[in-house]
Amino acid sequence: MRAIGIILAGGNNHRMKELSQKRAVCAMPIAGSYRSIDFALSNMSNSHIQKVAVFTQYNARSLNEHLSSSKWWDFGRKQGGLFVFTPAVTAESSYWYRGTADAIAQNLTFLKNSHEPYVVIVSGDGIYKMDYNKVLEYHIDKKADITVVCKDMPEDMDAGRYGIIKMNEESRIEEFEEKPIMARSSTVSCGIYIVRRRQLIEMIEKGMEEDRYDFVKDILIRYKNMKRIYGYKIKSYWSNIATVEDYFHTNMDFLKPEIRDYFFKQYPDVYSKVDDLPPAxxxxxxxxxxxxxxxxxxxxxxxxxxxxxxxxxxxxxxxxxxxxxxxxxxxxxxxxxxxxxxxxxxxxxxxxxxxxxxxxxxxxxxxxxxxx
Structure with a gap:
């Protein structure tokens, strides 16, 4: 695939309460044998994205240990590799990541040294299966500057916990609100974005000059009227473990035969680090x-x-x-x-x-x- 991958896995989520006190949210166990970041990594591998960067920060010990070998997701170093970046004190910066855009900015050399024309940016706490190639084809057909993957949620769900999107008939995003008090739409952002690599570098550098550190608020929302930002709707299963209740219900979903069949018996597969343990x-x-x-x-x-x-x-x-x-x-x-x-x-x-x-x-x- 003509893209590199970035997985944002560094944030702390206070709504996970005690569960995030000893581990990053992206390292939360899912479905008995997986971690939440396994789904993003598996999607990258199955989409033939061979060069992937993971930005970790908060409580990252168990997450870094989980990512210590790239063989589980088949990221070979000769073709690209899996790169784990944590905040570091340098001559230019002595800050931890101050936001998602700042995490990319502090590792901008990774983007500049790459040659692929596109970047797939995803959150590490989403539970879903996706072929990013289809989103990239849509991105190119629309001649979009940025494509945001989104999903229609049930009307009775509290969509205000997510980024809320309103699109026109051509699927161009006209409104984008981050966690509004009153949601005026049931279409939410899934935290999956495709953008041209050179354009991303340009927007990140401009944002840093103005002390803007959040990818959603300071790039997507700020540029929505200046750039061609389109939404790509998915209808398959997607869940985000943003709260204790979300985490509980996501795991309980795997007790449903159709969900287990979708994730574990249908191509492509979901991969994870394997422990050498006896059967139950x-x-x-x-x-x-x-x-x-x-x-x-x-x-x-x-x-x-x-x-x-x-x-x-x-x-x-x-x-x-x-x-x-x-x-x-x-x-x-x-x-x-x-x-x-x-x-x-x-x-x-x-x-x-x-x-x-x-x-x-x-x-x-x-x-x-x-x-x-």
Missing amino acids: KYNVGANVKNSLISSGSIVNGTVEDSVIFKKTYIGNNCYIKNSIILNDVYIGDNTHIENCIVESRNTIRANSYHKGEEGIKVVIEHNDRYVI
Whole structure:
């Protein structure tokens, strides 16, 4: 493909509450065996984008560790490669990334040293499958300066949590509001953009001269009347894990057979770093209904309508319902967990009771199982 890829994975999202205290949002576990950034990386690989940069910053240890080898997504260094950029103190700058545009600006050499004519910029916290080649063809046919991938959301959804788009009959974007109080449209930006590389360099350099650091507010919205910015609508599955509730419901979507079939049984595939773990084990007395149980887990109790991540132990007479148990959790005997997200590396003591009465409850138990 005639494009390089940029994945924006550095931001902190306070709406993820306790879940983002130990990891970047783009490293959040998804569907039992994946991280949220795996979907963007897999889309890049499947679209034959061979040179991809990932900009990380906030709580990036586990994310950088996940990205330590490019072989899982087949980014060969001879053809391009996977490049991970973190903020660095230089003679020109001593700042962390002050926004998405600033993240690109501080690594502008990557763009200048590349030769591909186009750039695909995506957020690392979107869950979807997409062939970016089709968006690029649309971008070229429209003679667009920038193309924004967007999606029509249900009318009853709170679309004000996203960037809201209004387009004319030719799909040219006339209005673009970032997280408005009152959304005047149900069409939201998916955080996926295509722009010509030289033009992107020019806009970023001009933005830095004027101390403008946000890609959406200071480039897309600011240039919407000066540049030809078009929307490309998708109808397939797309989700953004912007809040605890979004994260919970996205994982629960993978309990639906049609969603699992779409992501894991239909071409192209979704790739991730593979851990060398044994398959899940179900001991005598285990009762599992409509759940995902990941490798390395041992189940003794009852699990219903839940997603259980890797290396989880569920004790005798436990009852897990409508919950997400993250990696490496030990759940003691006779424990009841319902409508909860249990943080990774937790030890839930025997005879515990956790239930989300009003919304989703995040369970974090401080104990001495892991001594730092």
